[in-house]
Amino acid sequence: MPLTLQTFSTVKDASVALKAAGTCYLGGGTLLVRRANEGDISFSTFVRAIDPSLSAVDIADGRARIGASATMAAIARHPDLVFLSRAARAVGGPAIRNMATAGGNLFAPTPYGDFAVALLALDAHVSIGGGERPIEAFLSERGGIHAGAIVTAVSFAIPGNDDFRFLKVSRVKPKGVSVLSIAAVLKEEGGIISSARIAYGCMADRPIRAKAAEAALIGRERTKEGIAPALAAALEGTAAVTDAIASAWYRSEVLPVHLRRLLLG
Amino acid sequence: MAKVPVRFTLNGSEKEEFIESGATLLRALRDKIGDTSPKGGCHQGACGTCSVIIDGELRLSCLTLAETCDGADIRTAGGLAESGVLHPLQRAFAEAFATQCGFCTPGMIIAAKALLDGNPNPTRADVVEAISGNICRCTGYEPIIQAVLIAARATSLSAA
Numbered sequence: 001m002p003l004t005l006q007t008f009s010t011v012k013d014a015s016v017a018l019k020a021a022g023t024c025y026l027g028g029g030t031l032l033v034r035r036a037n038e039g040d041i042s043f044s045t046f047v048r049a050i051d052p053s054l055s056a057v058d059i060a061d062g063r064a065r066i067g068a069s070a071t072m073a074a075i076a077r078h079p080d081l082v083f084l085s086r087a088a089r090a091v092g093g094p095a096i097r098n099m100a101t102a103g104g105n106l107f108a109p110t111p112y113g114d115f116a117v118a119l120l121a122l123d124a125h126v127s128i129g130g131g132e133r134p135i136e137a138f139l140s141e142r143g144g145i146h147a148g149a150i151v152t153a154v155s156f157a158i159p160g161n162d163d164f165r166f167l168k169v170s171r172v173k174p175k176g177v178s179v180l181s182i183a184a185v186l187k188e189e190g191g192i193i194s195s196a197r198i199a200y201g202c203m204a205d206r207p208i209r210a211k212a213a214e215a216a217l218i219g220r221e222r223t224k225e226g227i228a229p230a231l232a233a234a235l236e237g238t239a240a241v242t243d244a245i246a247s248a249w250y251r252s253e254v255l256p257v258h259l260r261r262l263l264l265g
Numbered sequence: 266m267a268k269v270p271v272r273f274t275l276n277g278s279e280k281e282e283f284i285e286s287g288a289t290l291l292r293a294l295r296d297k298i299g300d301t302s303p304k305g306g307c308h309q310g311a312c313g314t315c316s317v318i319i320d321g322e323l324r325l326s327c328l329t330l331a332e333t334c335d336g337a338d339i340r341t342a343g344g345l346a347e348s349g350v351l352h353p354l355q356r357a358f359a360e361a362f363a364t365q366c367g368f369c370t371p372g373m374i375i376a377a378k379a380l381l382d383g384n385p386n387p388t389r390a391d392v393v394e395a396i397s398g399n400i401c402r403c404t405g406y407e408p409i410i411q412a413v414l415i416a417a418r419a420t421s422l423s424a425a
Contacts, residue, residue, distance in 0.1 A: 002267070002285070003286065003287025004286040005269075005286055005330055005332050029328045030310050033327075033328040034308070034309050034310055034328060036287070037289070037308040037309065037328075046330065048333075073322075093397045093398020094323050094397065094398050095324050096310055096398060098324055099324055099325065099328065099329070174394055175398055
């Protein structure tokens with residue numbers, strides 16, 4: 001089936017085009033063009049919007065709004081998003097990062113989607129179809145009810161210094177597909193953890209929250225003994241995947257180790 | 266199949282072609298224009314042998330649609346030599362035994378060029394990061410890393 005590209009200057013016009021059968025929205029191409037190269041015939045038309053505001057990164061009143069077309073490279077070098085650069089730099093290699101977008105990463109299937117893991121820990125909101133969805137709801141709905149709607153931005157409150165933590169485990173370094181990734185936003189008051197959001201990648205078919213581990217951290221000290229209950233609960237709610245990178249067994253074995261390192265580091 | 270007009274500058278010269286809509290830049294460069302320096306390896310974005318520089322940025326031509334490059338400035342490894350004189354990177358790769366089968370070489374050189382264009386005095390760690398999207402089966406990477414560092418020194422010596 002021959003492929004075509006339709007380019008529009010506004011999201012509105014692109015959204016109309018996406019109502020047609022066989023269309024799919026094109027971000028940086030790192031996921032979609034790959035699928036076409038591999039013979040995916042589920043779509044025949046790429047649709048994209050080239051409104052420059054889609055690439056904007058705005059910081060105001062302690063909140064960041066990242067346009068869906070902003071690339072990982074642009075985010076990694078943004079002077080006001082230094083805390084997030086580690087997650088942006090974890091995606092692909094240098095060329096991929098010049099192409100891969102914040103919006104595209106939200107749709108990346110496991111084992112990809114490391115940036116979406118970071119956004120989940122940050123309690124981001126996804127601007128889609130003229131409204132906003134909390135990222136957790138968006139991730140469970142992606143590909144379903146939102147099919148044909150265009151993500152225009154993600155936004156989140158910028159965490160305090162040192163509150164955001166991120167790690168990616170891969171066999172090949174510095175660039176490689178994830179065995180797993182973990183992001184966390186922890187707040188401490190007087191040495192006691194007062195709030196925790198932890199997100200995992202590769203431990204389900206989408207980035208997920210580690211709610212049992214989060215709950216087990218509240219009121220605890222960030223020490224080896226303090227986090228022990230959280231580590232014991234680390235795998236609750238997970239359904240790790242088996243793929244060419246690692247088995248579900250392996251991912252489940254090493255997750256608590258890496259979570260411990262992330263929390264204590 | 267619908268063809269669309271695409272116009273871009275390739276290694277300094279203007280190109281105007283009718284390209285099949287939906288074709289990748291890799292296909293357009295190799296099959297239509299005849300620049301076979303970017304290679305088709307994995308077609309997945311994992312191996313880096315298709316690497317090119319578009320508007321000053323390192324990109325993968327196997328994942329780039331040719332039509333999205335209308336008006337762009339594109340550089341490939343095949344265009345680096347000037348009037349038969351090798352680019353410092355090409356000379357360094359040849360002299361440092363950084364190329365064996367040669368399949369990764371255009372991508373490696375372009376990734377290195379993208380590094381040196383922005384950072385003329387890279388550290389070894391910078392070089393490792395810069396080529397981290399390029400896979401080599403033959404050399405074990407060390408000669409490639411050395412070649413990039415040698416080329417960087419040669420370029421800064423000649424600029425001094």
